[in-house]
Amino acid sequence: MVEHTLDTDSMKPILLHGHERSITQIKYNREGDLIFSCAKDSQPNVWYSLNGERLGSFRGHNGAVWNIDVNWESTKVLTASADNTCKLWDCETGKTLASLDTATAVRTCGFSFSGRYIMYTTDKTMGRPCEIHIFDLNDIRNGEPTMVIPISSSKITSAVWGPYEEYIITGHENGEICHYDLKSGDKINSCKEHSKQINDLQLSKDMSMLISASKDTTAKLFETATLGHMKTYKTERPVNSASLSPIYDHVVLGGGQEAMDVTTTSTKVGKFDARFYHLVFEEEFGRVKGHFGPINSTAFHPDGKSYSSGGEDGYVRVHYFDPSYFDFRFEF
Structure with a gap:
């Protein structure tokens, strides 16, 4: 299998700044026309x-x-x-x-x-x-x-x-x-299946699958009814949130180094970008930069054409996917 990296540099986000402290969770309503955000x-x-x-x-x-x-x-x-x-x-x-x-x-x-x-x-x-x-x-x-x-x-x-x-x-x-x-x-x-704290649980659109994000630097996919472990998405930093795309076999992970340790390292080491993985192959195929600090919450739009992330910096970033995202295919 040949992994092709998705170009995400041209995706210009909408920045929502209405919180004075770090975001704790973001959530779309069922239609996707509203985003709800809460913070510290x-x-x-x-x-x-x-x-x-x-x-x-x-x-x-x-x-x-x-x-x-x-x-x-x-x-x-x-x-x-x-x-x-x-x-x-x-x-x-x-x-x-x-x-x-x-x-x-x-x-x-x-x-x-x-x-x-x-x-x-x-x-x-x-x-x-x-x-x-x-x-x-x-x-x-x-x-x-x-x-x-x-x-x-x-x-x-x-x-x-x-x-x-x-x-x-x-x-x-x-x-x-x-x-x-x-x-x-x-x-x-x-x-x-996790060795450290679970930071987030989210269900797939049909509720048949569950994805967990953990401090142990992984996100894992489970069958909802049996809690049977199916897939693991590995990173090298704590994962604070993970979401499943409603239309593609894609997963977005958000996380980063602990907030209290961020000031001791450069922004590159903290790795504050959202990371996209293939649901089945567990391969990373794209990253979206932008947050100055760990990402605490991620959510796909119900139509799968955009996603949002909320960070330690107090911003919610709404990203609408480019045509290249919809044309992107894994090649064997």
Whole structure:
């Protein structure tokens, strides 16, 4: 097989600068016309993906916002924050619909596929265990969760809903990936292919595959239902985020040297470019430079014609692919 490198130098990004501190997560809505971003400042933003215009902000948190999600119809937004709250917002007006108080920082959050349920996970600190909280949106005003699942093992660092709302998929500080059943709350499946913390979990468009990004310098592809390990994408730096293209067999990885160590080395050593790999062959075929600092979050547009990355520098960069990307083929 001959590997051809994709020319990405001519891709001029749209720069979104509405955060004062490093980006923690970016997410497209289902149609892809909106980008939601949150950062270590207390103000999540929403943008038009087409031109990068800021549509508005969600004001109300008092600490870093670690995670953000939007429901299927783009009517509600969910945020998880270090100020010990998980907030539900009206997407159109930016008003707070519900604020769920917790004993420790909220690390992850997400809407279920139908949008009826939400889940969030709390940190293991101050003598309190890590927990998964599940709420029915019809009963959210009483503040009582439908279910609370205590996690006795390592802290959850990333979590997503599985297909059909049957289980929640969690990534842990020790590198483990688990399924937690929605009916019983039991751990029904697990694997430990990573040796260090999992920074990000993302599903493919049809939810049949799961990709994980880890501090152990790799991203790995799994079958969602069985957690069977299929592929590994190797780098030489911690991987903070990984996304699967909805139209091609492509994977984009974002990461870089730890932020605290960046000032001691040159920008070349830090390797802050987004890297593209072939899903099946595990071969790298392109890089996109630009961020001054590690990339903390990546996301493909739902139509596969562009992607975004959010970095430690506080910028979200929206890249629309050149024709060369769509013409690019691996040759045997």
